Amino acid sequence: MVSHSADVEVGGVRIVAGDAVLLAPAAANRDPDRFDDPERFDIDRDDAGGHLAFGHGPHFCIGAGLARIELTEVFRALPARFPGLRLARPRTELGLRSDLFTGGLRELPVTW
Structure with a gap:
């Protein structure tokens, strides 16, 4: 400190x-x-x-x-x-975490 x-x-x-x-x-x-x-x-x-x-x-x-x-x-x-890797939902539907000091996504659903 x-x-x-x-x-x-x-x-x-x-x-x-x-x-x-x-x-x-x-x-x-x-x-x-x-x-x-x-x-x-x-x-x-x-x-x-x-x-x-x-x-x-x-x-x-x-x-x-x-x-x-x-x-x-x-x-x-x-x-x-994973050549077909892509988001399973539109980027605008991805939720950000606000419950953690460091933030981040709630989830990152993907498909391939």
Whole structure:
């Protein structure tokens, strides 16, 4: 845990020394000044370096490199293994979770 002994102002909000601050990881990586088309999922994104999916600094996930390799290979292999893979419902009908801090989809029904 990082502790600071001075008040700071972030985005026009004053944070008093000692206040607890909770950051939502789901809000990270969506800055259009930093990422081209930040809402689009793209595993080949050229500007992906520096995203916060695996933490930062002393809190960086030790398995991040392996997880990236595994996920990259899974997403590359799926179309070859299941050439007819597609959503079983229109994208507009997919429900987002609001009961978890990290968000996500309620379900991802697919067919092939």
